[in-house]
Amino acid sequence: MSLNSLDFIFLFLPLAIILHCLLVKKGLFHLAIVGVIGASAVFAGWRNLVDPTLILFSILINYLVGLAVCSKSSAQKARRKLILIFGLTANLSLLAFFKYSKFFLDNINAVMHTANPLVTIYLPLGISFLTLQQIAYLIDAYRGHIKEINFLEYCVFCSFFPKLSSGPIVRYGELVPQIVRSMRSLSLGVLAEGTTLFAIGLFKKVVLADSMAHYADPTFHTASFGRDLGMVEAWGGVLAYTFQLYFDFSGYTDMAIGIARMFGITLPENFNSPYKATNIIEFWMRWHMTLSRFLRDYLYIPLGGNRKGVLRHHLNLMVTMLLCGLWHGASWTFVIWGALHGIYLSINHGWRRLGVSCSHAIGWILTFIALSMAWAWFRADSVPAAGRITASLIGLNGLWVDGFRGALHSLSKPAPEYNYLAQFFVELKVAVSFGRWTIYPVNILLSEPFIHTYWLLASGVIVLSLPNTREWLDLANQHPTATLTIRKAIFIGVLLFFVLLASISSHPSAFIYEKF
Amino acid sequence: MKISSPVKYLVTIALTLSLVSILYSAAFLYQLGALVAAEYWIYESRIVKHELLKQIQDTRKLIIVGGSSAFFGIDSSLIEKGLGISTYNLGLHAGLPFDFILREITPYLKHGDIVVLHLEYNYYTFPTPYSVWFTDQIMAFYPEYFWQLKAREKIKFSFSVPPQRVLAGVMTKMMGEHLEDVRKRQLKSSNRILGLIHAAWAQKGYRPDNMHSFDNMYSFLNIDPHGDAIFGTGQLNRESAAQYYKIEGLDRDFVESKYFWEVLRDFFVNYRARGVDVYITWPPIVEGILDFNSQRVLNSVRAISERINEIGIPVLGNPSEFQYDIGLFLDTAYHLTSQGKTEHTNRLLGCFKGKGIYFPSP
Numbered sequence: 001m002s003l004n005s006l007d008f009i010f011l012f013l014p015l016a017i018i019l020h021c022l023l024v025k026k027g028l029f030h031l032a033i034v035g036v037i038g039a040s041a042v043f044a045g046w047r048n049l050v051d052p053t054l055i056l057f058s059i060l061i062n063y064l065v066g067l068a069v070c071s072k073s074s075a076q077k078a079r080r081k082l083i084l085i086f087g088l089t090a091n092l093s094l095l096a097f098f099k100y101s102k103f104f105l106d107n108i109n110a111v112m113h114t115a116n117p118l119v120t121i122y123l124p125l126g127i128s129f130l131t132l133q134q135i136a137y138l139i140d141a142y143r144g145h146i147k148e149i150n151f152l153e154y155c156v157f158c159s160f161f162p163k164l165s166s167g168p169i170v171r172y173g174e175l176v177p178q179i180v181r182s183m184r185s186l187s188l189g190v191l192a193e194g195t196t197l198f199a200i201g202l203f204k205k206v207v208l209a210d211s212m213a214h215y216a217d218p219t220f221h222t223a224s225f226g227r228d229l230g231m232v233e234a235w236g237g238v239l240a241y242t243f244q245l246y247f248d249f250s251g252y253t254d255m256a257i258g259i260a261r262m263f264g265i266t267l268p269e270n271f272n273s274p275y276k277a278t279n280i281i282e283f284w285m286r287w288h289m290t291l292s293r294f295l296r297d298y299l300y301i302p303l304g305g306n307r308k309g310v311l312r313h314h315l316n317l318m319v320t321m322l323l324c325g326l327w328h329g330a331s332w333t334f335v336i337w338g339a340l341h342g343i344y345l346s347i348n349h350g351w352r353r354l355g356v357s358c359s360h361a362i363g364w365i366l367t368f369i370a371l372s373m374a375w376a377w378f379r380a381d382s383v384p385a386a387g388r389i390t391a392s393l394i395g396l397n398g399l400w401v402d403g404f405r406g407a408l409h410s411l412s413k414p415a416p417e418y419n420y421l422a423q424f425f426v427e428l429k430v431a432v433s434f435g436r437w438t439i440y441p442v443n444i445l446l447s448e449p450f451i452h453t454y455w456l457l458a459s460g461v462i463v464l465s466l467p468n469t470r471e472w473l474d475l476a477n478q479h480p481t482a483t484l485t486i487r488k489a490i491f492i493g494v495l496l497f498f499v500l501l502a503s504i505s506s507h508p509s510a511f512i513y514e515k516f
Numbered sequence: 517m518k519i520s521s522p523v524k525y526l527v528t529i530a531l532t533l534s535l536v537s538i539l540y541s542a543a544f545l546y547q548l549g550a551l552v553a554a555e556y557w558i559y560e561s562r563i564v565k566h567e568l569l570k571q572i573q574d575t576r577k578l579i580i581v582g583g584s585s586a587f588f589g590i591d592s593s594l595i596e597k598g599l600g601i602s603t604y605n606l607g608l609h610a611g612l613p614f615d616f617i618l619r620e621i622t623p624y625l626k627h628g629d630i631v632v633l634h635l636e637y638n639y640y641t642f643p644t645p646y647s648v649w650f651t652d653q654i655m656a657f658y659p660e661y662f663w664q665l666k667a668r669e670k671i672k673f674s675f676s677v678p679p680q681r682v683l684a685g686v687m688t689k690m691m692g693e694h695l696e697d698v699r700k701r702q703l704k705s706s707n708r709i710l711g712l713i714h715a716a717w718a719q720k721g722y723r724p725d726n727m728h729s730f731d732n733m734y735s736f737l738n739i740d741p742h743g744d745a746i747f748g749t750g751q752l753n754r755e756s757a758a759q760y761y762k763i764e765g766l767d768r769d770f771v772e773s774k775y776f777w778e779v780l781r782d783f784f785v786n787y788r789a790r791g792v793d794v795y796i797t798w799p800p801i802v803e804g805i806l807d808f809n810s811q812r813v814l815n816s817v818r819a820i821s822e823r824i825n826e827i828g829i830p831v832l833g834n835p836s837e838f839q840y841d842i843g844l845f846l847d848t849a850y851h852l853t854s855q856g857k858t859e860h861t862n863r864l865l866g867c868f869k870g871k872g873i874y875f876p877s878p
Contacts, residue, residue: 192522420684423553427697484525493532501679
């Protein structure tokens with residue numbers, strides 16, 4: 001079940017909240033926790049029973065390993081380390097089996113000219129996120145950051161449904177202490193806050209991300225079919241995907257954080273206007289922040305970070321980003337995407353060492369271009385397709401694939417979905433005559449390339465000049481409900497109306513990160 | 517401007533959403549009947565075809581039901597002669613939903629009648645009756661259809677209309693009377709349409725004017741007294757044909773339409789019980805474009821045939837039997853020339869006779 005599905009919005013979520021509020025109101029706190037776990041199990045099991053079974057199995061193993069690892073006796077340090085290694089291996093093996101076995105076997109078969117059969121192609125719900133959370137939990141337990149572990153609370157930590165499929169990646173220490181506290185802070189205030197966040201996220205997903213997908217997808221499909229694109233078409237598609245991915249994932253995150261708020265729980269932020277970044281280092285401090293934090297604390301720093309010399313620093317960056325790429329998906333395109341970011345980060349750190357200043361504007365332009373070119377690898381179905389798009393992005397296939405005449409032709413007719421509207425203006429005789437030529441300006445203004453451009457411009461304005469969700473809601477404020485004004489309520493009502501309108505022309509689509 | 521109570525905040529969100537939705541619904545209802553660009557020849561042709569059915573409602577008859585492949589591809593008088601039963605062609609446009617085209621004939625069906633479903637392949641995969649094309653036609657010239665729908669269907673219908681179309685409708689309704697093109701679309705009355713067509717049929721050997729004009733091809737004046745198209749124009753190329761079949765659904769992964777099969781089953785069960793025989797046959801397609809040995813086409817044909825067999829409807833022929841040379845097609849991959857029409861009808865007659873369907877005294 002997806003957070004933007006009708007089943008979820010009109011059935012599952014209201015029922016889960018009502019049940020939770022009733023139990024909390026009656027003071028049945030333990031039962032309320034069981035209720036949240038039950039709701040999460042139903043959420044996970046909506047597709048099939050494999051997912052909740054797997055999650056439960058994984059939770060049980062990790063809970064027991066965690067108990068053994070967080071033992072206070074220092075005399076058993078070696079034994080605890082051994083158990084930790086077992087726990088980490090178990091988690092990574094489960095992830096490897098479901099997520100990477102096909103990739104591994106495909107490559108073995110390709111290199112060795114063998115035909116080893118596939119083990120599985122099934123990807124359990126949220127396995128990538130669950131694995132990282134449980135690895136962080138085991139390491140925190142080993143490091144002594146976790147003092148006591150309650151099984152029910154651990155279940156909520158792992159399976160809490162808003163963050164189950166795509167995060168944010170939460171630490172044990174930041175979620176579990178809130179569980180009991182949240183029951184006391186449950187109020188209409190948090191419900192209003194949660195609803196606002198949820199509505200903004202839904203708008204980002206249904207109106208913005210899905211509309212951008214309409215322009216991004218054809219570009220990548222064309223490349224997958226082995227056809228070249230012109231530079232303008234390639235940039236149009238790649239920029240559309242750049243915005244689509246942000247709206248899709250940050251929309252999901254807003255929805256997840258909003259739902260958690262409805263339960264009185266605060267999940268960590270995942271995005272802080274990432275496309276405003278003026279360099280790649282800053283970008284990673286603003287994009288998928290909980291993943292960056294995980295990679296920094298549990299991979300980059302243990303590898304030595306920047307403390308072991310310049311060469312090792314760059315190597316650590318590269319290893320971290322390669323694994324970051326591989327975590328996103330079992331494909332060489334993700335590995336190359338990770339490698340590109342490893343290179344970008346190395347260049348950025350190298351530049352800093354040189355101490356040469358660069359204006360913010362130039363920094364922003366270079367960063368945005370580099371990011372967009374890397375997203376082409378992130379989105380493409382295959383390495384050849386990504387290579388083809390990259391070639392087009394740098395202008396190796398000309399400006400337009402059908403030449404200037406083809407480009408003019410596509411400007412002369414309205415986009416199919418705006419045909420009726422354009423026809424009205426044609427009948428209104430809104431036209432400009434040049435000798436024997438008659439031009440209908442509205443046909444041009446409502447043509448596919450123009451509509452595409454409007455969407456890109458609107459996205460650019462939203463992403464670069466408007467406050468992000470957190471800033472707009474002033475969530476840093478101690479009493480965020482005090483910032484919920486009539487204007488904001490009207491604005492949210494209008495956003496929800498746009499969601500309703502957008503859902504007329506498109507079917508609910510899955511979130512991009514749900515596939516990871 | 518601060519709201520102390522979150523209740524007020526939540527209520528304001530709900531009120532705003534409701535208010536804007538009500539305004540949008542009002543705009544939607546206001547623009548129903550606005551003469552936006554649409555295929556008005558369908559409105560006029562429906563009236564003619566209803567008139568045909570009215571005239572013969574007490575006679576035992578064979579009715580061909582389908583889209584334009586039937587309209588341009590069936591020679592009803594040839595079937596009438598061949599089988600010995602009055603035959604009428606109700607085919608018009610493949611964009612009209614299946615329940616809609618069945619609803620057109622059901623008031624006129626009686627015991628002993630035969631219905632032949634000559635359906636384009638898109639019918640088997642249409643997920644919903646309310647395509648953008650169909651809702652546009654209905655809103656432009658047949659808003660009564662919308663009002664006849666049940667509340668649930670009305671919501672589904674309105675949720676199938678793009679907001680841009682609603683906006684075009686509102687603007688046309690507000691300013692249409694000042695626009696020459698819109699004024700030209702003013703709906704003709706039934707009496708006027710029937711007067712014109714009867715006058716045309718009264719002429720011996722009637723043929724419409726300018727038989728190279730698409731406007732005249734898609735016109736109620738291009739209907740003969742059996743409901744068949746009198747003429748067609750245009751010449752198909754292989755690339756367009758291939759593209760057409762991809763869009764139509766035969767040469768792609770088969771996606772079953774729950775809506776279609778439910779309507780078909782209900783119709784078949786209800787009307788068989790009333791003594792109406794129902795058959796299904798296949799539309800004409802261009803020879804050599806579809807690979808009937810390819811897995812995709814095989815899967816599609818198999819899926820459709822299996823579902824028809826499950827319901828128990830007798831089938832006339834199989835898809836590959838109705839392939840014709842591309843020279844026998846007009847402007848689309850479903851519209852046959854008059855020579856193609858004769859050939860297709862003869863093959864269909866062969867299928868009828870193969871099933872032992874023959875009526876010695878009409």
